[in-house]
Amino acid sequence: MKTLSKVITLSAILLALPALADSxxxxxxxxxxxxxxxxxxxNRDQYRNPLPTLSFFEVTPQSTVVEISPGGGWYTEILAPLLAAHGKYYAAHFPANTSSDYYNRTLAAFKAKLAADPIYSRVSLTEFAPDNSGNIAPAGTADVVLxxxxLHNWYGRGGDDGMVAIFSDFYKALKPGGVLGVVEHRLPADQADGDWTKSGYFPEQLAIRLAEQAGFVLEERSEINANPKDTADYAGGVWTLPPSLRLGEQDRAKYQAIGESDRMTLKFRKPVAQ
Structure with missing residues (x-):
């Protein structure tokens, strides 16, 4: 009877999975x-593909999610309403105690955004900086870190060692089995031997190696955010493309036709202890 009961339970779970995915x-x-x-x-959804990206990273309405450096709140506008009822959203923004004018201005604008709409009332604002990444969320509580x-900004501050330290703090915040989701401007492999560090693009293999050094396992790559039109060889770096359009009116139509950058989309997993 116990065996039959286990079969029935397993069958019920398998039948429920498609409905759960649809939900x-x-x-x-x-x-x-x-x-x-x-x-x-x-208007930027066509480039950032939020639905398939968040689905790929296994974000659900019940997830505890930490978003690192949410900036002006582009993904906050999606994650806050998604997680408001049954999940938890940590926005790990710039630290309040800083001498950086840019950090202060950006954080103040983000706080004003949160205060302007009740949909953000359950957002938990935490702190992150490349040299201070240990307070993004309580240890072992996150289902997903995004x-x-x-990566290009952090690497410029601390190189390989700094990146491994950052990834290690993400690792600590995650539950065993939790997901680290990484989207980044992708440097073509044939440009990896050049002076790419100020271009805004990042080598995919380097991102993988540094995350693995912190203990993560690469589970899957996706081309959700790929853009084959992007050659990544512009004098003004990735900011030549939309939305920055660093060159102003110079070749504006050309760069708008290319669209936003080609991006790697990587899903890492924190192993479950055996």
Whole structure:
């Protein structure tokens, strides 16, 4: 009877999985379509692909999610309503105690955004900086840690060792089996031997190696955010492309036709202890 009971239970779980996946997809779509999102941000969905990206990283309405360096809150506009009822969202923004004018201005603008709409009332604001990454969330509590287009900035501050330290703090914040989701401007492999550190692009293999040094296992890569039109060889770096358009009106139509950068999308897993 015990064996039959186990078979019935397993069958029930397997039957429920497609419905659960459909429910998560619907919730993600509702968050992407949420009325609080700005039209300017929605216009970038074609490049940032939030629904398939968050789905790939296994984000659900019940997840505890830490977003590292949320900037102006592009993903905050999606994650806050998605996680408001049953999940938890930590926005690990710039530290409050800093002498950086840029950090202070950006953090103040983000706080103003949170205060302007009740949908953000359950956002937990924590702190992150490349040399201070240990306070992003309580240890062992996160289902998912997300970082979008940040690796190049961190690497410029601390090189290999600094990046491993940052990834190690992400590792500590995650539950065993938790996911680290990385999206970053991708440097073509044939440019990895050049002076790429100021271009805004990052070598995919280097990102993988440094995350693995911190204990993560690369589980899957995705081309969700790929852009084959991007050659990554611009004098002004990745900021030549939209949305920055660093060169102003010079060849503007050309760069708008290329669109935003080619991006790696990597899913790492914190191993479950045996």
């Amino acid at each position: 998560n997809t619907e919730a993600l779509q509702q968050a992407v379509d949420h009325h609080s999102r700005s039209e300017q941000n929605k 970082t979008f287009r940040n």
